[in-house]
Amino acid sequence: xxxxxxxxxxxxxxxxxxxxxxxxxxxxxxxxxxxxxxxxxxxxxxxxxxxxxxxxxxxxxxxxxxxxxxxxxxxxxxxxxxxxxxxxxxxxxxxxxxxxxxxxxxxxxxxxxxxxxxxxxxxxxxxxxxxxxxxxxxxxxxxxxxxxxxxxxxxxxxxxxxxxxxxxxxxxxxxxxxxxxx
Amino acid sequence: xxxxxxxxxxxxxxxxxxxxxxxxxxxxxxxxxxxxxxxxxxxxxxxxxxxxxxxxxxxxxxxxxxxxxxxxxxxxxxxxxxxxxxxxxxxxxxxxxxxxxxxxxxxxxxxxxxxxxxxxxxxxxxxxxxxxxxxxxxxxxxxxxxxxxxxxxxxxxxxxxxxxxxxxxxxxxxxxxxxxxxxxxxxxxxxxxxxxxxxxxxxxxxxxxxxxxxxxxxxxxxxxxxxxxxxxxxxxxxxxxxxxxxxxxxxxxxxxxxxxxxxxxxxxxxxxxxxxxxxxxxxxxxxxxxxxxxxxxxxxxxxxxxxxxxxxxxxxxxxxxxxxxxxxxxxxxxxxxxxxxxxxxxxxxxxxxxxxxxxxxxxxxxxxxxxxxxxxxxxxxxxxxxxxxxxxxxxxxxxxxxxxxxxxxxxxxxxxxxxxxxxxxxxxxxxxxxxxxxxxxxxxxxxxxxxxxxxxxxxxxxxxxxxxxxxxxxxxxxxxxxxxxxxxxxxxxxxxxxxxxxxxxxxxxxxxxxxxxxxxxxxxxxxxxxxxxxxxxxxxxxxxxxxxxxxxxxxxxxxxxxxxxxxxxxxxxxxxxxxxxxxxxxxxxxxxxxxxxxxxxxxxxxxxxxxxxxxxxxxxxxxxxxxxxxxxxxxxxxxxxxxxxxxxxx
Amino acid sequence: xxxxxxxxxxxxxxxxxxxxxxxxxxxxxxxxxxxxxxxxxxxxxxxxxxxxxxxxxxxxxxxxxxxxxxxxxxxxxxxxxxxxxxxxxxxxxx
Numbered sequence: 001x002x003x004x005x006x007x008x009x010x011x012x013x014x015x016x017x018x019x020x021x022x023x024x025x026x027x028x029x030x031x032x033x034x035x036x037x038x039x040x041x042x043x044x045x046x047x048x049x050x051x052x053x054x055x056x057x058x059x060x061x062x063x064x065x066x067x068x069x070x071x072x073x074x075x076x077x078x079x080x081x082x083x084x085x086x087x088x089x090x091x092x093x094x095x096x097x098x099x100x101x102x103x104x105x106x107x108x109x110x111x112x113x114x115x116x117x118x119x120x121x122x123x124x125x126x127x128x129x130x131x132x133x134x135x136x137x138x139x140x141x142x143x144x145x146x147x148x149x150x151x152x153x154x155x156x157x158x159x160x161x162x163x164x165x166x167x168x169x170x171x172x173x174x175x176x177x178x179x180x181x182x
Numbered sequence: 183x184x185x186x187x188x189x190x191x192x193x194x195x196x197x198x199x200x201x202x203x204x205x206x207x208x209x210x211x212x213x214x215x216x217x218x219x220x221x222x223x224x225x226x227x228x229x230x231x232x233x234x235x236x237x238x239x240x241x242x243x244x245x246x247x248x249x250x251x252x253x254x255x256x257x258x259x260x261x262x263x264x265x266x267x268x269x270x271x272x273x274x275x276x277x278x279x280x281x282x283x284x285x286x287x288x289x290x291x292x293x294x295x296x297x298x299x300x301x302x303x304x305x306x307x308x309x310x311x312x313x314x315x316x317x318x319x320x321x322x323x324x325x326x327x328x329x330x331x332x333x334x335x336x337x338x339x340x341x342x343x344x345x346x347x348x349x350x351x352x353x354x355x356x357x358x359x360x361x362x363x364x365x366x367x368x369x370x371x372x373x374x375x376x377x378x379x380x381x382x383x384x385x386x387x388x389x390x391x392x393x394x395x396x397x398x399x400x401x402x403x404x405x406x407x408x409x410x411x412x413x414x415x416x417x418x419x420x421x422x423x424x425x426x427x428x429x430x431x432x433x434x435x436x437x438x439x440x441x442x443x444x445x446x447x448x449x450x451x452x453x454x455x456x457x458x459x460x461x462x463x464x465x466x467x468x469x470x471x472x473x474x475x476x477x478x479x480x481x482x483x484x485x486x487x488x489x490x491x492x493x494x495x496x497x498x499x500x501x502x503x504x505x506x507x508x509x510x511x512x513x514x515x516x517x518x519x520x521x522x523x524x525x526x527x528x529x530x531x532x533x534x535x536x537x538x539x540x541x542x543x544x545x546x547x548x549x550x551x552x553x554x555x556x557x558x559x560x561x562x563x564x565x566x567x568x569x570x571x572x573x574x575x576x577x578x579x580x581x582x583x584x585x586x587x588x589x590x591x592x593x594x595x596x597x598x599x600x601x602x603x604x605x606x607x608x609x610x611x612x613x614x615x616x617x618x619x620x621x622x623x624x625x626x627x628x629x630x631x632x633x634x635x636x637x638x639x640x641x642x643x644x645x646x647x648x649x650x651x652x653x654x655x656x657x658x659x660x661x662x663x664x665x666x667x668x669x670x671x672x673x674x675x676x677x678x679x680x681x682x683x684x685x686x687x688x689x690x691x692x693x694x695x696x697x698x699x700x701x702x703x704x705x706x707x708x709x710x711x712x713x714x715x716x717x718x719x720x721x722x723x724x725x726x727x728x729x730x731x732x733x734x735x736x737x738x739x740x741x742x743x744x745x746x747x748x749x750x751x752x753x754x755x756x757x758x759x760x761x762x763x764x765x766x767x768x769x770x771x772x773x774x775x776x777x778x779x780x781x782x783x784x785x786x787x788x789x790x791x792x793x794x795x796x797x798x799x800x801x802x803x804x805x806x807x808x809x810x811x812x813x814x815x816x817x818x819x820x821x822x823x824x825x826x827x828x829x830x831x832x
Numbered sequence: 833x834x835x836x837x838x839x840x841x842x843x844x845x846x847x848x849x850x851x852x853x854x855x856x857x858x859x860x861x862x863x864x865x866x867x868x869x870x871x872x873x874x875x876x877x878x879x880x881x882x883x884x885x886x887x888x889x890x891x892x893x894x895x896x897x898x899x900x901x902x903x904x905x906x907x908x909x910x911x912x913x914x915x916x917x918x919x920x921x922x923x924x925x926x
Contacts, residue, residue, distance in 0.1 A: 002384070004385045004386070004388040004392065006341075006393065007373055007374035008339050009342060009370070009373040020389055067374050068374070071374030071375065075374065075377065079382075108335060109335045112335065259876070259877070261876045263873060299906050299907055300882035300907075303879075304880070384884050398907050409893070413895075415894075418896065507911050510913070511900070514913070622874045622877060622913075623913045623916060624877070624911065625910065625911045626908065626909070626910050626911075627910060627911055
């Protein structure tokens with residue numbers, strides 16, 4: 001079975017690509033080492049960093065390389081590596097994962113919704129806790145809060161099943177991933 | 183029939199310097215509808231250099247700038263299987279650039295939201311070209327109707343290029359697309375190109391569709407229910423035959439009142455000329471050459487337009503695909519396929535749109551074979567000739583069983599035309615396919631749609647304007663030329679007196695002028711060719727003029743009759759006798775001669791417009807020349823056989 | 833299922849290949865591959881039409897003269913002649 005996989009741009013980070021694929025079996029967190037050809041690319045520095053979240057693998061290319069050139073080979077390597085989930089070595093990074101996923105969603109349709117109403121929304125991270133803040137026209141709007149709650153949380157849960165909502169009040173959502181998984 | 187517009191040949195040179203967009207997509211992706219909507223009725227056409235594929239280009243005004251929009255042929259893949267698809271590959275080949283076609287600056291890729299899984303495969307191939315791409319997503323309304331879902335923003339992210347949803351008939355989508363087209367350099371591009379390996383591409387498509395939350399749970403129930411009837415083995419066949427019956431009935435009964443109106447109009451015009459134009463020759467010129475010639479043809483415009491409307495409606499709803507499906511087995515016996523039936527059916531109105539309809543056939547050999555047979559279908563131009571000849575052969579009250587004899591003969595003529603067309607197409611298909619592997623047959627069955635008024639109008643206009651252009655140019659020129667040739671050289675009174683003609687007798691004068699006109703010389707010169715068929719110089723003049731356009735035969739004979747017996751042209755034809763030669767004295771239009779004429783007109787290619795379209799569609803004079811020659815020979819031989827047979831039994 | 837006799841005399845069950853042409857009305861199946869006799873260009877065309885291993889197909893209806901046949905392939909409907917349908921191997925889905 002060929003693993004379903006596609007590449008998405010990361011806004012603001014030309015060296016990063018979010019590879020969307022089912023990462024079943026691979027633990028979530030910062031990549032220390034990976035099997036096969038992918039692991040070699042981490043080792044020789046072609047890939048500067050990697051982050052595994054529940055539904056995707058983020059990869060950063062070293063400065064000076066382009067995804068256009070390296071992409072096809074890395075795709076093949078990633079596909080092969082995902083077929084060996086037990087061979088990955090990963091260190092937990094719940095805060096970073098949550099921050100990236102949240103920012104990703106806010107850059108997309110959830111954030112579009114808020115911005116279309118004249119508001120703004122940002123995510124800030126403090127350790128393992130990510131705080132989502134509404135601003136602008138939506139700052140004190142209960143409807144906006146409610147919608148943000150429903151949509152963002154719903155989407156986040158899909159991508160991070162271990163999402164925990166901490167105390168949230170007045171236009172701020174405090175979120176975290178349970179430390180055991182992330 | 184495609185919904186394109188044909189206004190002479192367009193040249194690429196005129197568009198140098200303007201940004202070029204090419205519209206790419208599979209058939210049934212809404213490509214042509216969008217192209218028409220953006221370019222209006224201002225698209226130019228021609229051929230791609232060196233091949234037989236037609237090319238559609240138009241201009242679009244985007245605020246300050248004007249851009250060129252090119253509608254590439256529909257294709258399922260950049261691994262081409264037909265000449266059409268090869269063209270798309272050639273135009274988009276950025277590496278081995280064919281300098282005779284311009285590479286587009288950006289692509290508009292049409293993706294049908296209800297066939298997204300299949301269509302994304304084509305997009306993956308197109309992304310490899312490296313050209314800037316904007317996806318135009320169509321039929322999102324159908325998607326919603328089938329309770330499907332798609333997150334357009336997520337789709338755009340997943341494939342890495344902008345996506346603009348467009349619904350036919352709604353302005354917003356097209357406006358958004360025009361805005362996007364204003365700055366193609368700012369379009370997003372994929373960070374990594376999709377894979378090229380077939381298994382990996384399939385996996386890529388799965389991943390993209392999952393990320394875009396794509397689901398399409400329901401069938402198109404409406405289409406299913408309708409097809410349960412229209413494609414039912416019994417009910418479907420019956421309905422199909424009834425549709426064909428209605429089609430042919432339109433030709434005779436439905437259009438009749440409108441035809442009477444047109445006829446009356448020209449009659450009134452003729453009287454106007456007679457009353458107000460007092461210059462003898464001008465009055466004769468206007469009433470005979472212009473009104474008589476062109477008017478007798480324009481009488482058939484209502485019928486032709488009605489047929490075009492019927493065809494456009496059938497196509498717009500999606501029924502023609504079902505007709506092709508029902509007829510495929512029959513067509514396969516002739517080595518052809520169901521879509522060839524549609525092209526032949528269109529030829530009943532006029533061979534010109536019929537020949538253009540062969541574009542829907544993926545196989546070049548099928549296309550050529552069908553083109554070679556299409557002119558044998560009984561087209562509307564043959565009708566005035568058939569009506570005239572049949573009325574000379576049989577009287578109105580003669581019957582065959584419960585049916586009028588004239589009606590039966592007309593039906594038989596239509597049937598024979600169809601049989602001849604199919605046989606000719608089968609013959610040419612076999613001729614050109616010896617030893618060549620056949621293309622696999624496949625035909626997408628699109629959902630039923632409510633035809634868009636604008637598209638139907640555009641298609642009818644395309645076909646009708648081609649016909650009107652033929653009338654206003656070829657037919658007018660021919661009848662004018664004939665009139666001149668029939669009335670020249672001018673004879674002075676002295677000449678006439680010397681020849682023993684009573685100059686005060688108008689009838690005698692016109693008969694003499696005709697007898698000694700340039701046209702008569704030509705008619706007599708080719709007598710050896712047609713003498714075995716029983717034609718004399720007068721019929722020969724008619725045949726010569728009809729080579730330009732069949733309809734002129736009636737007008738020409740009318741002019742000849744009027745010249746010989748101005749006081750009663752109508753009965754003149756019946757009483758004409760052969761003037762000289764071995765059968766001098768016999769009635770000219772006797773049964774064997776009329777039958778021979780009917781058969782001749784059934785088979786001969788007497789239409790310069792058809793020759794012209796054939797040349798345009800095949801890219802050279804070779805095939806039109808072959809068509810003309812084989813049809814002439816066939817017409818002559820079969821007319822001779824008919825004459826002999828009828829003379830023996832009548 | 834056809835049974836293939838081994839030289840030793842014992843019988844082995846081998847699955848008979850079911851093709852699109854064998855499907856009855858409304859029967860569903862999953863494409864598993866193409867026949868060996870299929871030309872490269874034809875195989876590529878099947879792929880481009882969405883007839884790929886793993887996709888679900890349904891036999892919708894036959895033409896009144898038995899040929900061609902309309903199949904539902906994934907989300908859309910396509911007509912194929914029996915000659916083509918015989919080249920596409922499927923396994924039935926209940």
